[in-house]
Amino acid sequence: xxxxxxxxxxxxxxxxxxxxxxxxxxxxxxxxxxxxxxxxxxxxxxxxxxxxxxxxxxxxxxxxxxxxxxxxxxxxxxxxxxxxxxxxxxxxxxxxxxxxxxxxxxxxxxxxxxxxxxxxxxxxxxxxxxxxxxxxxxxxxxxxxxxxxxxxxxxxxxxxxxxxxxxxxxxxxxxxxxxxxxxxxxxxxxxxxxxxxxxxxxxxxxxxxxxxxxxxxxxxxxxxxxxxxxxxxxxxxxxxxxxxxxxxxxxxxxxxxxxxxxxxxx
Amino acid sequence: xxxxxxxxxxxxxxxxxxxxxxxxxxxxxxxxxxxxxxxxxxxxxxxxxxxxxxxxxxxxxxxxxxxxxxxxxxxxxxxxxxxxxxxxxxxxxxxxxxxxxxxxxxxxxxxxxxxxxxxxxxxxxxxxxxxxxxxxxxxxxxxxxxxxxxxxxxxxxxxxxxxxxxxxxxxxxxxxxxxxxxxxxxxxxxxxxxxxxxxxxxxxxxxxxxxxxxxxxxxxxxxxxxxxxxxxxxxxxxxxxxxxxxxxxxxxxxxxxxxxxxxxxxxxxxxxxxxxxxxxxxxxxxxxxxxxxxxxxxxxxxxxxxxxxxxxxxxxxxxxxxxxxxxxxxxxxxxxxxxxxxxxxxxxxxxxxxxxxx
Numbered sequence: 001x002x003x004x005x006x007x008x009x010x011x012x013x014x015x016x017x018x019x020x021x022x023x024x025x026x027x028x029x030x031x032x033x034x035x036x037x038x039x040x041x042x043x044x045x046x047x048x049x050x051x052x053x054x055x056x057x058x059x060x061x062x063x064x065x066x067x068x069x070x071x072x073x074x075x076x077x078x079x080x081x082x083x084x085x086x087x088x089x090x091x092x093x094x095x096x097x098x099x100x101x102x103x104x105x106x107x108x109x110x111x112x113x114x115x116x117x118x119x120x121x122x123x124x125x126x127x128x129x130x131x132x133x134x135x136x137x138x139x140x141x142x143x144x145x146x147x148x149x150x151x152x153x154x155x156x157x158x159x160x161x162x163x164x165x166x167x168x169x170x171x172x173x174x175x176x177x178x179x180x181x182x183x184x185x186x187x188x189x190x191x192x193x194x195x196x197x198x199x200x201x202x203x204x205x206x207x208x209x210x211x212x213x214x215x216x217x218x219x220x221x222x223x224x225x226x227x228x229x230x231x232x233x234x235x236x237x238x239x240x241x242x243x244x245x246x247x248x249x250x251x252x253x254x255x256x257x258x259x260x261x262x263x264x265x266x
Numbered sequence: 267x268x269x270x271x272x273x274x275x276x277x278x279x280x281x282x283x284x285x286x287x288x289x290x291x292x293x294x295x296x297x298x299x300x301x302x303x304x305x306x307x308x309x310x311x312x313x314x315x316x317x318x319x320x321x322x323x324x325x326x327x328x329x330x331x332x333x334x335x336x337x338x339x340x341x342x343x344x345x346x347x348x349x350x351x352x353x354x355x356x357x358x359x360x361x362x363x364x365x366x367x368x369x370x371x372x373x374x375x376x377x378x379x380x381x382x383x384x385x386x387x388x389x390x391x392x393x394x395x396x397x398x399x400x401x402x403x404x405x406x407x408x409x410x411x412x413x414x415x416x417x418x419x420x421x422x423x424x425x426x427x428x429x430x431x432x433x434x435x436x437x438x439x440x441x442x443x444x445x446x447x448x449x450x451x452x453x454x455x456x457x458x459x460x461x462x463x464x465x466x467x468x469x470x471x472x473x474x475x476x477x478x479x480x481x482x483x484x485x486x487x488x489x490x491x492x493x494x495x496x497x498x499x500x501x502x503x504x505x506x507x508x509x510x511x512x513x514x515x516x517x518x519x520x521x522x523x524x525x526x527x528x529x530x531x532x533x534x535x536x537x538x539x540x541x542x543x544x545x546x547x548x549x550x551x552x553x554x555x556x557x558x559x560x561x562x563x564x565x566x567x568x569x570x571x572x573x574x575x576x577x578x579x580x581x582x583x584x585x586x587x588x589x590x591x592x593x594x595x596x597x598x599x600x601x602x603x604x605x606x607x608x609x610x611x612x613x614x615x616x617x618x619x620x621x622x623x624x
Contacts (some may be wrong), residue, residue, distance in 0.1 A: 014457045096293065135336040148404050155344040170346075177282055177347055180363045180369045183458070190390060200351070204341055211332050213343055213441060265532050 038124055038221050046119035050104045054096055114225040124221045138212045146209065155208040159200060166199050168192075271550050293404060294323040296430040297329055297410060299337035299438045302420060302527075304538050308395030308433055309423065310527070316441050318587075320410060320431060327424065327431045328400060328407040331361070331415075338435055339415055350399065350406055354417050356449025356500070361399050361408055368393040370416055370457065374449050374500045376469045376581075379511040379589065385470060391457040418497055419454045420527050420543055434527075436544055448609075450545055453481070455497040461494065469503045471510055477519045484529035491514040492526045501591075501609040504547055508590040510606070512562055513555060519605065520550040546609045555593035556598065563588040565595055578609075 044053045110118050137151035138144065146154070163173050176193045179185045185193065301314035311381075320332040331350050335342040340354035350361040360369040372389040393416065397409040413434045414422035420432040437443045451468060453460060464475030472478045474496065481496035502523070520617060525542035541547035559565075565581035577598040584591050592607035 005518060033618070090315060099293070135332045137332075148406070152344045152348055156346040156348060159343070159345050173346065177345070177349055177362075180360055181347075181349075181365055181367050181394070183367060185369075185390075185392075190388070193371065194388070197371060199357070201344070204343055204353075209344075211336065213336055 034219055034221075035126070042119045042223075044124050045103070046117075048104075048107075050100050050107065053103060054100050064076045084167070092246055110225060118225045122223050122225050124223050126227050127220045127222065128218075134214050135211050136214055139208055141208050145214075151209040155207055158207045162199060162203055163196060169197065267309075271470070279289075292323050292328075294319045295322045295327055296320070297327065297333070298425075298430055298432045298433050300432055301438045302434050302436060302457055302539070302543070309421065309432070310424075312432060313509055314439050316438070317430075321407060323397070323402070324398065326397050327410045328397075328402060329410040330405040330407050331413075332405070334408070334410070334413055334417065334433075337438050337441065337443060338419075339366075339437050340417060341446065344406075348406070350408070350534070352413065352417055355446060357418070357452060359413070359416050361413070363406065364398050364400070366395045366398045368416065369393060370450065370452070372451055374451075376500070376504055376507060378470045380507055380515045387468065388452045389453075389468070391453065391460075393457045395456075402449050412456055415453060415454060415456055415491075415495075417452055420497075421492070421593045426551060427500070447612075448499040448546070450497050450498050450499055455491065455493060468498070469507050471517065472503065472506055478523070479520065480523040482526040482529050484526055484532070486526075486528045486532075487525075492528065496524045498524050499544075499546045499609055500547060502546050505591050505607055505609055506550075509550070509555065509592075509605070511565065512558060512589045513551075517551055520548050522549040523547070541608045547606060549604055549606050550606045553598075553603050556602070559590055559592060559605050560598075561593055561605060562590050563592055565584070565597075 041053060044050075044056075107119070110152065115121075137146045137148060139146045139150070160170060160173070164170070172192070173196065176185075176189050176196060179189045180193060267395045297318050297320040298312055299316050299318070299540045300310070302562060303313045309519065316337050318337070320330075320333070321328045322424045331342050331352060334340070335352055335354075337352055338350050343351040346364050347352060350363075351363070356374065357370060357372045360371070362368075368429065370391045370393060373386060373391070375384050375386050377384045387537050393412070395409050395412045395486055398406050399406060401407070410431055410433070411422050414435070417435075418437075419433050419435040421432075423432055424430075424434050437446055453463075453474075455461070463472070466474040472480065475483065475494070480498055482492070483494060489516075506520065506523075510516065513549040522542060524545050525536075525540060527543060530536045530540050530543050536542075542549075548615050560581065562585065563583035564585035566584045567582065579597045580594050581597045583591075590607065591609075593610045594608040596602050597607035
């Protein structure tokens, strides 16, 4: 009897531990179920836990800023645009704060427009959208997707062997590479580099590591805030979730387009 | 016994927790790849676009090499070192791990029809990026501004209103890049000692800058990065040489070859999809050169655009054996008193239409 009780306790503990470990396997920005992720997002925004949303990686980027608050995060964006470069002085921490502030402002507009319980009462419609393509490395010998590191290894081995077959030693190849890297190419080395380039270009399609575009399964969730006019045509408030490499990942957080002169347009 | 199992389970659980947590090194930022549309605003409207995730590295936007390659139709190769090679339109751009150095290499040949000699040319330049190649989340990444421009983009810029980076390139067409078999020479002030190459001969009789002004010598203070930008198809250079031969080997200097986006925009009456911005057009000479070339190519009719509408003012070649090999010229009906020649691929006169944004 006592043994049975001990076994039962162990079973319960194992079950709890297993569920904890499964949940813990979800890394930042990754969810096991897209519907649950959207519900979780709504709960956090409802409670005003904006930093938690960002820190959990749920909102990786907020592409549209209806308030047009350029530079509010301390980033010198106006200067960057003026000189046509992206020399924006933002640290990851500044970028995080910027996104938190952006999410907070936009969520508060929603709450102001549709009531404090807007996110509590929010519903969503789900739209299958597989139009996004991802670029991945594939080993053409097996047809399977490989990691960046595996691709690098396969690729360098292939081209090293190719250069050897064409009469270039590893030292010769390194000499050319280092000279180009250190800006010390002589005319002779430049010509050698051209020949190597021609060999590589002519055989690029034979390399077993090839980039391939693949379709990713994805969903777009359109949120509605309980009032008839808060449909997706009125407020384009959506969350995009995609299935990548066996995991659900939030790629885009939210996008809000407030038509000019409509509620929320400040 | 039970206690030891519990401890083991807890330890196992905490192990799983640690293994499961991973975090991106830097925040992600959308990078939009766009074709080129109107010239009504400061920048073209985004169209025929696709978006990839880049990284915001202390305010500098980085892109994975493979994400830059695919929308442009470029080839990405990894050599020992590792050395990263982005090859596009006959041009190989070399980048090196943790290095700010890059190397741009194009070899091409030009036939001088005046003496039937074929000469091999090189257009090789080292460049220095302000920020080095980095590995982020296991992916080799490069500062997008530099890599996009050196790969032949017309514009690369930070869109502060929408917190995104935009690359404008003629080959972008959503996720299916347009094909373009031309070899292009691409350059700008991002390459080392660029300004000192004014008198560099790109073909037997034509210089990069100097009297021939193949680069876009338009100094717009608000967009200094594009001063003396160039992108020119080898086919255009060949037709420039051929035109010289057609005109009895008489020297001439083109009045306009490549135009940067803002230079084209600054010209009243310029076409919003001008082939000068594609590096496949040249303006030169007067009515004599214009009419001689029209005769040479057997210029006929007007090509319709991608929507089937007649493109006012363009005549296309009906003579595959023409000396100049210009595919299209502007019609005298436009009241242009000079030669405006264009090279393939033709807009929609052939079997392969080249779409552009509305």
